[in-house]
Structures are given as structure tokens and as C-alpha cells.
Amino acid sequence: MTSHPSPTTAPSDEPRSAPVASRVLVLNSGSSSVKYQLLDMRDGSRLAVGLVERIGEETSRLKHTPPAGGHPREQFGPVADHEAALKAVATELAADGLGLDSPELAAIGHRVVHGGMYFTEPTVIDDAVLAEIERLIPVAPLHNPANLTGIRTAMALRPDLPQVAVFDTAFHTTMPESAARYAIDVKTADEHRIRRYGFHGTSHAYVSRATARLLGRAPEDVNVIVLHLGNGASASAVRNGRCVDTSMGLTPLEGLVMGTRSGDMDPAVIFHLMRVGGMSTDEIDTLLNKQSGLIGLCGDNDMREIRRRIDEGDEQARLAFDIYIHRLKKYIGAYYAVLGRVDAIAFTAGVGENAAPVREAAIAGLEEMGLAVDGDLNAVRSDEPRLISPPDARVAVAVVPTDEELEIATQTYALVGKNHA
Ligand SMILES: Nc1ncnc2c1ncn2[C@@H]1O[C@H](COP(=O)(O)OP(=O)(O)O)[C@@H](O)[C@H]1O
Ligand SMILES: CC(=O)OP(=O)(O)O
């Protein structure tokens, strides 16, 4: 696709209608990276895609893929912080004539990981919204600070433009109290707003809908278990298009075994580490969030590397893989029981979309539940949503690539259009 010359600057006294500008820039700021996409919302096409990774290190890398036909450009060298990263992104976009000053830009959509109980919908960002995202930093210490810097930098670059926050937690606000509450003293829980919020909601929403489409059915008619297996990983149970349970909780630490996070464990492990191990709260926080999961178990958090080591007979990598799969299987069983009837199980994100051995092992032995994976279908590599269960399977097993950026752009553009109308 090419960048279109702007036909869009409307005179300010024109009647208010859908936004004339049709582009949305999406920023997904992680703890050490910024992923971005510029989309044209007339057809959902991508005008530019990129990533700045290893922010704050000497070895930062920016990779920018311009409109179709252009060669990806890479830059190496230190990018000090998220503000510097975003400015570098703005420079790259400007070099392709897609600068942030473009009148065709309708809005900037931001992934915000923790929205607490307050934000159930995409929200235009103002000072009060910024303050609430800031207040939630203690429950998303790896994510919300980066999200905030991304927002503030974008606001400084385009103060006139609507900046929209799309929250990871929003899709999970439909969870019933029976799933959202921990079984702890109610007064204490309420005082500190301790409950299960869930994350990756934009992905769970997008993938559960795309799975229904793959089955040729309406989202309201299907029950889906979504397994979002990236570096962070979470499972969700989606009944008739609405989330009824998810594996992450107050913070993105609960649930599945992840790249560097432990997921579920007896909370008494923490008291033990404090009392007997002499560790501080911060040390335990770092241990469980950054030094546990796959990396803690075997020294690698990348599933490709773990599979390579297993193929070489590495026992430690094998055990890490087995622990990862065991936890995943437990959640499949649990959410099967929560939903009662399951129409599909969808694998998504970096591991879910690419690691056929993970999909095979997670479903193995569940034939009595109507679950099976066809070896040939599972081996297919594709960017398209696809079934990997045998044609006669009672429950569909699918690989459904997620697209958080498209979902964020869609929600952002819909909100800006609504506010305009
Ligand atoms: N070809 C592949 N085979 C197996 N695992 C892969 C492959 N490509 C990516 N992954 C896994 O996906 C992870 C990244 O997933 P992703 O969804 O991009 O994570 P995040 O958004 O949390 O950064 C990597 O850490 C790696 O474990
Ligand atoms: C919430 C969360 O875990 O996000 P990510 O997978 O991007 O780290």
C-alpha cells in the first residue's frame, strides 16, 4: 500500500461527522520495548510497522518497516528511555512522509496494561485518566510506567490529537464475582481493591471473535478457551463472547508458567522466602517476575531455544517444558469445566502461533474431552487463522494469530468517530 495524499483537512466550521482523517498510530509500550503500527482505518491496512527493543541498554535496536515496497530499516545503538524511543519512531515515520504532524492522523491509540476497575472501555486520555493509570503502577510495575511515558511523549508531540487508552483489563471486567474475587477477607480485599483483573484482554477479545469467524459462527454463539502464550502468558474462558474467567489476577504474575514469571504457586512460598530465606519484598518481586518461569527453570525464556536444547537431549530444558505444559493442561481442564461446553480452543501469541510441539503436548491425552490435534495440520506454518484438529473432532482446536495493534486501532478509531458524530 502507498501513503495517500491528504484529501482530508476539513474546514473547522463543517458539520461534525465521522472523522475525516483516517489514520491511527498505535503504540504498545512494554517494559523495555515499544511496538508501533500506523494503520489506515478505511481498510485496516498497515502503512508502517516497527519496534524499538532493549530500551535503556547499549544494544538498543530500532526496526522500521515502511509502506509496502519499502525495505525495512534498522538502527543500532543506545536508546536511553521510552521518550527517546518514541522520538526516534516519529523521525522514522517522518522520513516516509508519515510524520506525526500529518493531518491524516485521526488519533493515537495506546495499549495500557492495567486499568483497574475504573476503565471498562477505551478512553480518551486527559489529566484524570493519566492520574488513574499512575495510581495503578504498583499493580503493573513492569508495564504501566512505560505506557505512561509513551502517552506523555505522544501528547507532547501532538497535543491537539485525541490520545486513546485501550486497557488490557477491559475485556475481563465481565468476569463474575465468583471468578474475580480471591477467597480472602472481604474488607481487606475491598480496602486495597484486591481482586483478579486479568490482562492481555485486547488479544483475548480479538482472538475469541476471530475464532468464532473461523468456525463460521457469531461470537455470541460460541464458547472458546483462548491460550495467549507470549513472553507473558494467560488463558481465558469466553462464553458467548464475554470473558468469564482468566488466569492472570491482581497483577500479570498469576496463572500460567511464563517466560520469566512463575505463575501460580502457594502464596506461603513468599513468607518462607522472607522468614527463612531472608529476602526482601523487592527481591522476591524480582525473583518471581523476572527470574522465574522458563528462565528460572532452565536459563532460557525463548521457546525456540528450549526446543533446540530438548532436541539435543538437555534434561533441564525438558523439565522446564514439561512444567510449562502441565500448567497449561490444568487450565484447559479448569476452563473446560467452567464453560461446561467448549466449541474451540485457540492458541495465540509468539509461542501459541509458532510452537507446534507446545500445542501438541498441551492437547495430548485429552481425547475423552473431545480434543485432538492432527499432526499434519499442526505442522502447517501460516499467518492465517487455521484449524489443527481432525475434521471429525468434537471441539475445534485452532491457531489464531493475534493482532493487538489492529484491535487497539479499531477501538480507538470507533471512539474518536463516536465523539465526533
Ligand atoms: N518460531 C517460534 N517457535 C517457538 N516459539 C517462538 C517462535 N517465535 C517466537 N516464539 C516465542 O514467542 C515469544 C514472544 O512472544 P510474543 O507474543 O511476541 O511476546 P510479547 O508480546 O510478550 O513480547 C518468544 O519469547 C518465544 O518464546
Ligand atoms: C500483561 C502482560 O503480561 O503483557 P506482556 O505479555 O506484553 O508482558
Ligand SMILES: [Mg+2]
Ligand atoms: Mg504481547
